[in-house]
Amino acid sequence: xxxxxxxxxxxxxxxxxxxxxxxxxxxxxxxxxxxxxxxxxxxxxxxxxxxxxxxxxxxxxxxxxxxxxxxxxxxxxxxxxxxxxxxxxxxxxxxxxxxxxxxxxxxxxxxxxxxxxxxxxxxxxxxxxxxxxxxxxxxxxxxxxxxxxxxxxxxxxxxxxxxxxxxxxxxxxxxxxxxxxxxxxxxxxxxxxxxxxxxxxxxxxxxxxxxxxxxxxxxxxxxxxxxxxxxxxxxxxxxxxxxxxxxxxxxxxxxxxxxxxxxxxxxxxxxxxxxxxxxxxxxxxxxxxxxxxxxxxxxxxxxxxxxxxxxxxxxxxxxxxxxxxxxxxxxxxxxxxxxxxxxxxxxxxxxxxxxxxxxxxxxxxxxxxxxxxxxxxxxxxxxxxxxxxxxxxxxxxxxxxxxxxxxxxxxxxxxxxx
Numbered sequence: 001x002x003x004x005x006x007x008x009x010x011x012x013x014x015x016x017x018x019x020x021x022x023x024x025x026x027x028x029x030x031x032x033x034x035x036x037x038x039x040x041x042x043x044x045x046x047x048x049x050x051x052x053x054x055x056x057x058x059x060x061x062x063x064x065x066x067x068x069x070x071x072x073x074x075x076x077x078x079x080x081x082x083x084x085x086x087x088x089x090x091x092x093x094x095x096x097x098x099x100x101x102x103x104x105x106x107x108x109x110x111x112x113x114x115x116x117x118x119x120x121x122x123x124x125x126x127x128x129x130x131x132x133x134x135x136x137x138x139x140x141x142x143x144x145x146x147x148x149x150x151x152x153x154x155x156x157x158x159x160x161x162x163x164x165x166x167x168x169x170x171x172x173x174x175x176x177x178x179x180x181x182x183x184x185x186x187x188x189x190x191x192x193x194x195x196x197x198x199x200x201x202x203x204x205x206x207x208x209x210x211x212x213x214x215x216x217x218x219x220x221x222x223x224x225x226x227x228x229x230x231x232x233x234x235x236x237x238x239x240x241x242x243x244x245x246x247x248x249x250x251x252x253x254x255x256x257x258x259x260x261x262x263x264x265x266x267x268x269x270x271x272x273x274x275x276x277x278x279x280x281x282x283x284x285x286x287x288x289x290x291x292x293x294x295x296x297x298x299x300x301x302x303x304x305x306x307x308x309x310x311x312x313x314x315x316x317x318x319x320x321x322x323x324x325x326x327x328x329x330x331x332x333x334x335x336x337x338x339x340x341x342x343x344x345x346x347x348x349x350x351x352x353x354x355x356x357x358x359x360x361x362x363x364x365x366x367x368x369x370x371x372x373x374x375x376x377x378x379x380x381x382x383x384x385x386x387x388x389x390x391x392x393x394x395x396x397x398x399x400x401x402x403x404x405x406x407x408x409x410x411x412x413x414x415x416x417x418x
Contacts, residue, residue, distance in 0.1 A: 035080075038081070039415060041058050041061070044160075055092060057159065057160055061160060061162075065165035068110075071119060074128055075359060075362070077098060077163075078362075084413045084415055087412075099129040101131050102130070102132045115368060118376050134149070142159070144159050188208070189210040191211070193251075208311065218291070218298055220252075225290050234287075235284045235285060238271065241267060246335075248267075255300075270294075307356075308391075312391075324346075357387070364378055365377075367384070
């Protein structure tokens with residue numbers, strides 16, 4: 001689980017974020033620290049001199065961010081509290097409260113609406129307080145302040161522990177490197193489509209520390225036109241464009257997405273639409289008409305999600321490139337260089353989305369796979385177990401993880417603090 005931060009005792013949100021930039025939930029030790037914080041809240045609530053109001057505050061767990069990480073954390077926290085800790089602390093079990101704050105209209109808004117609706121209904125049944133349209137504006141040592149969208153009113157809520165899961169911060173090492181290469185004002189390292197860090201030679205970055213700066217079609221539109229216009233006539237025919245179309249789509253994948261979303265079968269239809277000419281054979285455009293036809297293509301550009309699925313594919317891509325460096329130096333296999341001569345050494349990185357899971361607690365999960373296929377329920381949780389185990393690096397690791405799952409089913413979760 002990435003992108004979680006736990007904090008208390010900070011006077012304001014901006015100061016909290018500044019201090020928390022060096023604390024993450026990326027390692028096993030970080031997860032253990034979060035677990036200890038949860039248990040500490042239960043231990044503190046059992047102090048005899050504490051009044052009920054203070055106990056309720058101590059046992060109020062707030063998760064900020066309704067994305068996959070925040071939802072999974074809230075679900076796992078609910079299971080840990082109600083399946084394990086409430087058995088050890090029965091006197092305070094009725095005082096426990098879990099709240100999930102989301103600034104948008106729904107949690108899991110990047111998933112199918114069916115999954116979003118199921119998750120919200122399940123959390124309501126489980127007693128998890130989901131507040132959408134709620135933006136955090138300040139965090140004090142005992143209260144979190146939120147502004148409700150549409151109302152503009154700021155309300156305060158007492159809490160015992162807050163988990164911040166609204167994004168992924170960069171490591172100190174990455175932040176220092178970004179400052180050295182002039183990228184200090186960014187949230188992640190900027191790379192090109194071959195995962196090379198911009199402004200550096202032979203330095204590559206992948207995973208959630210980096211983001212790909214996809215080159216815009218309109219930045220190279222004149223160079224593309226010149227490269228395609230082989231007879232230097234000043235106009236571009238369908239035949240000339242089709243000869244370089246594969247290279248254009250490979251170099252600028254947003255063009256393919258644009259054609260798909262506009263329900264255009266090929267770039268010829270795009271030129272027809274811009275030209276206003278129904279006769280395919282007569283289509284011939286000049287550079288200004290070509291610019292007009294592709295002017296909206298860059299609107300389809302999207303950043304890749306900071307997930308393990310993306311990082312794994314990037315790692316495999318870079319390994320393949322490094323292993324074939326000399327071969328591709330002599331025989332380049334990439335797309336045409338529209339601003340230069342020849343071809344790029346390698347094909348640019350292309351992410352293939354195989355679907356995503358959202359564990360919802362109570363041995364239930366949701367899955368969304370390509371082709372508008374959605375699965376929700378207990379069987380999906382077992383599918384998640386299977387996929388998770390299959391992605392582990394060795395059979396030894398798989399057996400260790402599966403044995404941990406089995407022990408948890410039989411004996412419950414570990415709540416010791418040794």
